[in-house]
Amino acid sequence: MAETFDALIVGAGHNGLVAASYLARAGKRVLVLEQQPQVGGAAVTEELFPGFRFSSVAEGTGRLVAHVAADLQLHKHGLKLLPIDALLTAALPAGGRLSFYSDTARTAAEIARHSKADAARWPDFCAAMQCLAAVVARLMMLIPPALPAPSGRDLLELLKLVAPARRLNRKQLGDLVRTLPMPVSDMLDEWFECDALKAALAVDGVHGVSLGPRQAGTAFVWLLALAAGQVPAFAAASQLQGGVGALTQALAKAATSMGAQLRLNAAVQQVVVKAGRAAGVVLASGEEISAQVVISNADPRTTFQRLLDPLEVDPVFLRSTGTIKYRGCSARMHLALSGVPRFAFDATARIRIAPSINYIEQASDAAKYGTWSQQPWLDVTLPTLADATLAPPGQHVLSIHAQYAPYHLRSQDWDTQRATLGSAILSTLAQFAPDVPQLVLHSQVLTPLDLERNYGLPEGSATHGEMTLDQALHMRPIPDCAQYRTPIKQLYLCGAGTHPGGGCTGINGHNAARQVLRDWG
Amino acid sequence: MPRPSPFYSRTAALCESHSWQEWSGFLSANMYELHHLREYYAIRTAAALIDISPLYKYLVHGRDALKLLNRVMTRDIARCAVGQVLYTPWCDEHGRIIDDGTVTQLAPGRYRVTAADPSLRWFEDNATGLQVQIDDISDSLAALALQGPLAGEILQQAAGPALAQLKYFRHASAAIAGMDVSITRTGYTGDLGYELFADPADAERLWDALMEAGQPRLLRAAGQLALDMVRIEAGLLLVAVDFISSKKTVFDVQKSTPYELGLGWTVMLEKGNFVGRAALAAERERGAAWATVGLDVQWDSLEQIYKRYGMPIHLPETAWGNAVPVYSDEVQIGRATSGTWSPLLKKYVVLARIQPQYAKPGTPVCMEATVEAQRHMTAARVTALPFYNPPHKRA
Incomplete structure (x- = not known):
């Protein structure tokens, strides 16, 4: 008699492992299926040449958000952070540089070598941005509402935004709404005169998107990165020992310590759907594993167009998954x-x-x-x-x-x-x-x-879909499945293609697990 | 500007009325003479040739051709043998009709689909993840309908006696005057009839060959007005008149399901999943909101109304397709969607969509009738469809 599970997780990327941990912690029998011989997905450290190990795709800038990291106690599972001094150094022509440090005053002193006026504004900029980022960070932890017809639970969820938003005054709230669709260069022009400073910051507004810094919406990308701890100039002053793979190794240990099972070299061929509900998976080997819930850490296009029998998916929905920009x-x-x-x-x-x-x-x-x-x-x-x-x-x-x-x-x-x-x-x-x-x-x-x-x-999109304003929040990956649920009952998404997007925050996995448990009743 | 069909040189030469309409971007004759009645009688008592080239035609082939068709269509296409034709509607994901047409399995795994509206995008959307090729062959096939009780004899004359064996809703390949023609025993008249598909380059010669073979049996060209009358007699619905494609309106109230249109027999819930299945299964469970029926408008009742104006009954000479209310005890129970005087049946026949509890044949209802710009209610009786169903249609 084959073992049955409450939940199967397709893919052992960091979000899959985070979701597995939370579900296991809630007492569910969880099995994570990974097609590669190691866990991590795009968050891996690989020995590309004998003796040389690289964070081959994702980098170690991001940390799991504090709340998830604390829940999963990764330091107990071997995660070590090495302190670093400077956070970011912009290399400038003729041997010039502009370095950023955790200490605002020290960064301001560094900026002063390029512009006294900008140095003077730096502390205000930091304060203003941290203020906006705090609201965005709360937004990231939400399960997005189903707009335009939110459920009562969606509205309750939105209430969580009220407290952080009330910390903003009217001007700041106005600034937030005004900033989101702006080009990141315009946003920075309002603060600074020094081109080198603006460029060093603006990169994070175009990181991983096919837009330039003068294109609309890149300020949103920047704020989201800031809230996710991915803007190096504002990130934690530490480096993961062993590269980003150390994060997913620790996550795997955390997940298994909570009772989740993990199978490597187990490629999922298809998600089995019976009467409109996910019922398990079939592996490439032909083995069938059944479960009450299937959670895909794969990107939405792969999930809907490759892992499901097209006969089981509504054609209009299937077509809309084809329009997701990667x-x-x-x-x-x-x-x-x-x-x-x-x-x-x-x-x-x-x-x-x-x-x-x-x-x-x-x-x-x-x-x-x-x-x-x-x-x-x-x-x-x-x-x-x-x-x-x-x-x-x-x-x-x-x-x-x-x-x-x-x-x-x-x-x-x-x-x-x-x-x-x-x-x-x-x-x-x-x-x-x-x-x-x-x-x-x-x-x-x-x-x-x-x-x-x-x-x-x-399409080489590390974020499982471009992180643009039109593919964010309640529209990520597309409005019809932005609550981690999918049109197939008991099939959920937990990867970077969901809100709040890419970066090793673990929020997607956390939120997806929360939604699964909420639906479990 | 509408473009000419491959038969235009022949239809234009015959079109004394100069009355044309636009049909899917083509010029289509309304009637050839100044009145369409002889064309109507040709269809019902001899044979008529109708240019149906504006139909949309698709070739579906490749490994998953059957899978795609069974996903899209409500009928079980697995039961369409090689050489067989199935009539089927197709629905959106809410079980509401998009369009209907025929599926012919021309050769193993090669299907021709006909449609009233452009359907390539819908078929391709549904082909995501499948290995299937969908070719729009609308412009590479000229099409003619040869319809009427003598159509079989004319076709045998033109294409050989073997065509006598061609059964209802079956397909055969044949040669007419040396031209390859694909023939299905189908039509939109409810009579004995055939639809012929050929290379547009052969269109004019094909027309001539059929006209020549049909001449002793009084074959004549027929236009849209005659066709509209016979399709109502045959109880065949017309898209955009009797129902609206769910792709052509954003209002749910204007959309219809197969059950509501009397096409429940085409919905094969048991064949496996297909687009709209869940919604249709639920609808079958709770019962359809509407029933499509025939109304036989009572002559005496209509005569009474006209009498008040000192007039004899005056009926429209062509079929109408603007909806009017249908009542029972002065409460509206539905709508009549199209109607015509049937010269053959000597009846005023109407297609209507009414609440199902009134759908039993024989139920007395009333239909709005306007006489001298004043509204009245004329008595009618609910009738099963079709109104006209001659044995030679299927024989």
């Missing part, structure tokens, strides 16, 4: 280095190569026309400076997030463009650390196509 537009490049590259500054912090708003905007032009940026903006991390466990002694790993590299190229294909993109990234980096090319022992470029093929991220 539009992956960034590449990853990983370098194994024989030594520390010589930057003109301390390289322990994340290094950002995006010296001006125009630089970012021009890089985005390429994506607009279906080509990749010859001069991309880069986010560079050298985690081995703080964490020697990732490379052989004396050697280093360096990872680059490069944008824009759109999944859909107009007249080329990624299999022929991969190498030339790698050269362009490397030569961009070499403008700030000229010895990098000589230090490279091994290198790997992950184009959006590679991210799709190797990590199951459609």
Whole structure:
């Protein structure tokens, strides 16, 4: 007699593991099914070259939100945070730099080297943004209402917003509503004069989206990133030991310690639907596992178009899942280095190569026309400076997030463009650390196509759908299934394609588990 | 501007009335002579040739062709053998009719679908995740309907005696004057009849060959006005007149389900999941809100009304399709959606959608009738459909 489960979770990404933990904690029998030989999904540390371990897709900027991290007690499951000094260093031409620290005054002093006026405004900016981010952070923890016809429970859920919103005065509330649809460059122009400062911040408004900083809605992307702890200039002053994979390893231990079971190398072929309700899954091996509830950590398109028999899904709904914008537009490049590259500054912090708003905007032009940026903006991390466990002694790993590299190229294909993109990234980096090319022992470029093929991220979108205002909140992934539920009863979503989107916050998994338990009655 | 159909050179030459209408972007003759009555009688007593090229036609093929069709259509297409034709409606996810048409399995796994409205997008939406190819062949097939009690003899004359074996709702390939023609024994007249599909390049020669073969049996071209009368006699509904496609209105009240339109027999709830199944299963459970019936308007009652004006009965010469209220004891119970004087049956026949408790044949009801711009109620009796169902239709 095969074992039966209360809940099956398709995919052991961080959100799948968070959902598994909460459900197991609530006493449900949970089985997590992962097709890869390791847990983590896109949040993995991989030995891409012998002895060199990389955070291959997701980076370690994000932390689970405090509330989830506290619930799951990850420090008890081996998660170690290494302190770092600077949070972010913007590399500027001619050896210049602009570093950001947790200490507002210290950052202001650094900004003062570029603009006294901006330095003076910095503390106010921090206070104002933290104030808005606090409301957005509460918004992220909500199960979005089903608009335009919210249920009574939706309205109760919205009441949770009242308290944080009341901490804002009318002007601040007005600012929040006004800011969301703005271009991030306009938002920053209202505060600062220094282009280098604005560029260093603006990157987080276009990170992972195919928009440029002068496009509408990027201020929302920025605020959401801020609330999720993903804007490096405002992030925690620590680095995950062992890369981002350490987070999902700890999550897996937390989940199993709470009683969830985990099966690796178990690819789910199809979600079984009986009379409109999810009843279990069929694995690629043909094995059938039944359960009362199935929760998909896969992205919405994969979930609805690949894991379900199309006969079971309403055609209008199925069509609407085809209109979700994924539009992956960034590449990853990983370098194994024989030594520390010589930057003109301390390289322990994340290094950002995006010296001006125009630089970012021009890089985005390429994506607009279906080509990749010859001069991309880069986010560079050298985690081995703080964490020697990732490379052989004396050697280093360096990872680059490069944008824009759109999944859909107009007249080329990624299999022929991969190498030339790698050269362009490397030569961009070499403008700030000229010895990098000589230090490279091994290198790997992950184009959006590679991210799709190797990590199951459609169109290379690490966030399971572009994080734009029209695909956020009660519209994520689409209005018809924005409450973690789907039109198939007992089938839920818990991945980054749901509210509040990408980033290793764990909120999606947390909220999905909350919804599942609420529906359980 | 409407475009000419592949038969235009022939239909235009015959169209003395110069009365045309637009049908799916094509010019379509209303009537060829100054009155349509001879065309009506041709359909009912001899044979008529009707240009139906404006129909939308699709070829569905590939591994999952059957799966797609069974997902979209309410009938069980698995029961459509090679060489067979099925009439079927298709519904949206709420079980409301989008359109109806025929499905013909031309060869194993190759299906031709006819539709009144463009349907490619709906079929393709439903094909997500399936391995199936849907070709819009509307413009690459000219189509003619050969209808009437003598249609079989004319077709055998033109295409050979083997066509005598072609049964009702079956398909055959044949040659007419050396041209390949795909023939189904189907139609929109409720009479013996065939629909012929051919290469548009052959259209004019095909028309000529049929006209020549039909000449001794008084074959004539018929237009839309005659067709509209016979389809009401046959109890066949017309989209946008008797019901509205659920894709053409945003108001639920204007949409209809197969059960409401008397097409419950086409809904195969047992065949597995299909679009609208859940809603239709629920509707069958609770019963449909409407029933589609025939009304036989009582001549005496109508005569009484006209008498008050000192007039004899004056009926519209063509079929009408603007809805009027239907009453029982002065309470409205539904609507009449189209009607016509039937010269053959000598009856005023009407299609109506009424509350199901009044649907029993023989139930007396009233229909609004306007005489000299004044409203009246004329008596009518509920009748089962069709009004006219000759044995030679299926024989």
